[in-house]
Amino acid sequence: MELKDAILERKSIRGYLDKPVPKEVLEDVLRLGTRAVSALNSQPWEFIVLTGDIMKKIGADNADCYVTGVPEDISDPPLDGIYRRRMIDIAKQLFAEMDIARENTEKREWWTQRGFRFFDAPAVILVMTDDSLEDAPTNFDLGAVVQNITLAAMEYGLGTCVEQQAVNYLRGIRKYLDIPEGKRFVVGIAIGYEDPDFPANRVVSQRADLADNTTWYGFE
């Protein structure tokens, strides 16, 4: 796949076929992904890859935490201004495609719970790092590796959705997995073969024009 095509065609996939992803393919994706840049080549990423029953149990536990009002272990920071507007815009696009009306709380709850169940993908990559590392350079490096993984996945015909929801609750993760002390969860990446009929997968998110975020000097 051409790099430019992968960059242009990548989008968050929130509906997957019920088709397992071979471990070897996920290994290839992670090997390619971890060619990412990192500060001082520190490679501050660690991955836990889940599939099958254990993934379902953790997804169900996440959804249960949400439904029963367990406080989140990790929360999305609040957004203001243009950043909040963009968040609202993407939510509107998703709800429109999914035919979820604003007042339909039942369907909204269903949608949110799907997110906590990793969008019912066949696999999820949980990304964590070491607590001893400084947040700023580490978060930069983690962003780079996550983007690389989403692009590498496309070479294997796989879709992805980076999701904070995957690690908002850590109860199930701690219950079913053996997590050493001193680790910090960052994000999850749902991964699998795209369901071409799932409406939310039609959403193409907007981007600001370069004129809104780029300043040029010395070009004329």
Ligand SMILES: Cc1cc2nc3c(=O)[nH]c(=O)nc-3n(C[C@H](O)[C@H](O)[C@H](O)COP(=O)(O)O)c2cc1C
């Ligand atoms: C750090 C991070 C956390 C995200 N968390 C979620 C999430 O919890 N649920 C979700 O549906 N999408 C989540 N997304 C996906 C974004 O909504 C998506 O990348 C953005 O709207 C742009 O759309 P695109 O990926 O289709 O280009 C997350 C993306 C990032 C980078």
